[in-house]
Amino acid sequence: MESIKLRKITSVWVITVLILFIVSITLGILMRLNQGEVISQSPVTFYSNLTTHGLTMIGIWFVAGMAAVNYLMQRYIKTSYAANVIALVFTVIGVLMLWTATFIGKFHAAWTFLYPLPFKEMGAATWATLLFLASLTVLGIGWLIWSISLMTQILKKYSIAQAFAWQHFKKNPKVETPPFILISMITLIGVIACLFAAVVLLVLFYAEYFSKGNFVNDALLMKNLTYFFGHTIANEMLYLGLAVIYELFSEVSGRPKWKTTWYVALAWNFTLIFVLTAFFHHLYMDFVQPEGLQIIGQLASYLASLPAAGVTVFSVFIAVYRTKIKWSLTNLLFFIGIAGWVIGGLGAVIDSTISNNIVLHNTLWVPAHFHTYNAMGNVLFSLGFFYWFSTQFSENSKVSKFTTLTLTLLLIGGIGFLLAFYFGGADSIPRRYSIYPSDFPMAAPMATIGATFATIYLIAILIFFFNIYKRCLKILFSPS
Amino acid sequence: MFKNIVFTIITIGFCIKGNAQTVSAEVKEERNIYEKIYDAPLNVAGKQQLSLHELYNEKPLLLALVFTRCSGVCNPFLLQLKENLQFRTKDNSFNVLVLSFDPRDSIKDMNLLAKKFDLENNKQWFFAVTDSITKLNQSISFNPVWDSVINQYDHDALLVGINSEGYITKKLIGIRRGHDMDLLIASVNNVFSPTYRLPSKNLLFSCFNYDPKTGKNKLGLGLIFIALPAVLTVLMLIFISYFVKHKRPEIEETS
Numbered sequence: 181m182e183s184i185k186l187r188k189i190t191s192v193w194v195i196t197v198l199i200l201f202i203v204s205i206t207l208g209i210l211m212r213l214n215q216g217e218v219i220s221q222s223p224v225t226f227y228s229n230l231t232t233h234g235l236t237m238i239g240i241w242f243v244a245g246m247a248a249v250n251y252l253m254q255r256y257i258k259t260s261y262a263a264n265v266i267a268l269v270f271t272v273i274g275v276l277m278l279w280t281a282t283f284i285g286k287f288h289a290a291w292t293f294l295y296p297l298p299f300k301e302m303g304a305a306t307w308a309t310l311l312f313l314a315s316l317t318v319l320g321i322g323w324l325i326w327s328i329s330l331m332t333q334i335l336k337k338y339s340i341a342q343a344f345a346w347q348h349f350k351k352n353p354k355v356e357t358p359p360f361i362l363i364s365m366i367t368l369i370g371v372i373a374c375l376f377a378a379v380v381l382l383v384l385f386y387a388e389y390f391s392k393g394n395f396v397n398d399a400l401l402m403k404n405l406t407y408f409f410g411h412t413i414a415n416e417m418l419y420l421g422l423a424v425i426y427e428l429f430s431e432v433s434g435r436p437k438w439k440t441t442w443y444v445a446l447a448w449n450f451t452l453i454f455v456l457t458a459f460f461h462h463l464y465m466d467f468v469q470p471e472g473l474q475i476i477g478q479l480a481s482y483l484a485s486l487p488a489a490g491v492t493v494f495s496v497f498i499a500v501y502r503t504k505i506k507w508s509l510t511n512l513l514f515f516i517g518i519a520g521w522v523i524g525g526l527g528a529v530i531d532s533t534i535s536n537n538i539v540l541h542n543t544l545w546v547p548a549h550f551h552t553y554n555a556m557g558n559v560l561f562s563l564g565f566f567y568w569f570s571t572q573f574s575e576n577s578k579v580s581k582f583t584t585l586t587l588t589l590l591l592i593g594g595i596g597f598l599l600a601f602y603f604g605g606a607d608s609i610p611r612r613y614s615i616y617p618s619d620f621p622m623a624a625p626m627a628t629i630g631a632t633f634a635t636i637y638l639i640a641i642l643i644f645f646f647n648i649y650k651r652c653l654k655i656l657f658s659p660s
Numbered sequence: 661m662f663k664n665i666v667f668t669i670i671t672i673g674f675c676i677k678g679n680a681q682t683v684s685a686e687v688k689e690e691r692n693i694y695e696k697i698y699d700a701p702l703n704v705a706g707k708q709q710l711s712l713h714e715l716y717n718e719k720p721l722l723l724a725l726v727f728t729r730c731s732g733v734c735n736p737f738l739l740q741l742k743e744n745l746q747f748r749t750k751d752n753s754f755n756v757l758v759l760s761f762d763p764r765d766s767i768k769d770m771n772l773l774a775k776k777f778d779l780e781n782n783k784q785w786f787f788a789v790t791d792s793i794t795k796l797n798q799s800i801s802f803n804p805v806w807d808s809v810i811n812q813y814d815h816d817a818l819l820v821g822i823n824s825e826g827y828i829t830k831k832l833i834g835i836r837r838g839h840d841m842d843l844l845i846a847s848v849n850n851v852f853s854p855t856y857r858l859p860s861k862n863l864l865f866s867c868f869n870y871d872p873k874t875g876k877n878k879l880g881l882g883l884i885f886i887a888l889p890a891v892l893t894v895l896m897l898i899f900i901s902y903f904v905k906h907k908r909p910e911i912e913e914t915s
Contacts (some may be wrong), residue, residue, distance in 0.1 A: 328896070331900065335901045335904050336904045336907045339908065340898070340901050369897065372896065373890050373892075373893040379889075380889060384865070384885075395862055396860065396862045396863050397863075397865070398865055398866040400866075401867045401882035401885055401886065404886045408889060467852075
């Protein structure tokens with residue numbers, strides 16, 4: 181009974197995420213067309229769209245990862261259906277509030293909403309800031325309940341040491357922690373920490389908002405907290421996707437299940453420690469931040485990502501190299517997604533190196549790398565899960581004749597769209613401009629090229645959507 | 661009763677006027693930053709007529725506004741400026757333009773002023789007049805007021821930094837220390853100048869507290885908030901683990 185309920189709510193998550201994704205991609209294309217001077221949006225509309233696009237994308241791919249992890253975790257432990265429902269309801273309400281604040285209220289302080297921008301109306305409605313902060317509060321509460329619930333369920337079966345797979349540092353461990361549990365636990369800890377950072381941040385925002393000038397915030401503190409939340413959650417949602425891959429890649433490829441070894445345990449424990457301090461690399465330009473924290477930011481960026489990437493790539497390589505693999509759309513998406521994650525991750529590590537950041541800071545290099553590991557990495561992890569999930573309960577689980585076409589469009593669209601960002605970054609074109617000044621003659625043509633390829637990517641996503649949503653609807657409306 | 665009302669109105673009037681006049685130098689210095697200065701035609705001593713942009717295009721400018729009949733701040737202001745800059749003789753990254761804002765001043769008066777300060781042969785210094793002083797004053801929010809009783813202008817000692825593209829990068833009001841001059845020169849050369857928020861009663865949770873006397877930062881309460889999320893998470897992990905311990909089954913040992 182419980183698993184049927186879980187199946188149904190997971191279908192709702194899949195459909196919700198895909199619909200919101202299509203809307204968010206469309207907003208992204210409109211922004212690139214505006215930068216390319218093909219269409220004309222007012223700056224307020226552009227930045228409202230930028231805010232909606234950024235926050236919706238972060239939100240949906242986080243919940244997509246959580247929904248997948250929640251679904252697969254049922255194999256090892258009993259999860260809370262109520263927490264899942266609360267998260268879904270709060271997510272839908274939160275997104276509606278966010279969109280009201282941005283589309284109607286014209287709130288446009290970008291997804292980073294760096295202090296004190298939310299308090300500068302600049303053409304937005306007076307109520308928009310409060311609604312925006314309230315939307316983040318609703319989203320945060322829903323996600324925090326869900327994350328704590330999942331963590332609690334893991335701890336009901338595994339001790340802290342077992343959940344972190346510390347016994348694997350010794351020879352012949354008596355208890356084995358599945359890689360899926362290890363990565364999920366480490367990710368949930370990071371998620372909870374960054375959601376607590378969001379709570380502190382929002383409390384400080386509310387305090388200033390309601391104090392009417394009697395209390396003001398410290399810009400450096402607010403920026404640290406914003407990136408503690410924002411950078412960390414953007415990383416953790418990738419790790420949720422990786423937990424799914426550790427669980428499913430070998431299974432759908434017809435290979436033996438991956439096991440936790442000492443180096444897998446070590447790499448992921450490194451991630452647990454260092455991902456919480458990697459956000460300091462967002463503050464290299466803040467001269468008041470002590471130099472020690474800047475150095476920690478650079479080292480943590482390496483130590484949080486490289487070991488985990490190393491063991492994952494090694495595991496996938498071993499799984500596919502000179503091995504007869506049962507390729508399907510699911511493991512193809514996982515495989516391409518890992519390539520996108522690694523390429524985008526390298527771009528991020530390059531940018532997090534202080535000497536490079538001086539050159540790359542706030543150029544199109546930044547959206548280039550984070551779109552690489554999201555649009556061609558994490559999104560593909562979740563799409564792989566969505567496809568696998570939708571075919572689990574379908575009589576018609578044959579590979580669609582459109583599979584090759586879809587993947588081709590996805591690759592051509594995704595790579596072309598990303599290259600327009602990378603070439604723009606190499607040309608020192610700044611990011612976050614609604615209209616480029618004449619000093620950057622290549623900026624507008626690059627943006628138009630980017631929009632064109634992004635449209636091809638959107639077509640691929642639409643094919644995926646029509647392929648998956650019918651099966652999800654069947655699961656949703658099937659008799660209990 | 662009527663006298664009281666009149667007295668009250670006069671008092672309020674003076675208070676309002678007084679408040680209007682006491683706009684702090686700090687606020688005035690923030691006006692027009694990163695705006696373009698008016699490109700006034702200049703009559704420069706020892707040179708032909710040229711426009712302001714020809715001067716700032718050549719090198720960034722420090723613009724000092726004075727008048728030759730000034731019996732107040734102009735002379736000590738210029739003297740201090742000359743002294744501050746003479747220790748920076750090797751720094752030829754900027755020029756200095758001394759411009760009269762008094763329409764009565766002629767180029768001959770400015771020549772005499774240059775001679776008085778022994779700057780007439782200094783290639784870094786220009787002395788000039790302009791017939792568009794009103795527009796230029798507006799572009800830098802400089803508002804000298806003529807006082808007919810003392811036959812003098814009531815004005816600020818204003819030094820304006822202009823970069824080579826004509827943007828106002830920094831303004832200094834009053835006779836200032838060498839450190840302020842360093843910041844001004846850095847700004848006209850588009851070099852980043854750090855600024856710090858001064859302590860305030862309303863700012864409770866700073867990460868660092870800047871002491872203007874020592875120029876050093878001390879650790880602040882705000883740093884606790886950065887560590888708080890991680891600390892709360894660890895405490896929650898231990899707390900939950902402890903309270904669900906009894907529900908934990910024996911996990912099968914791996915062979």
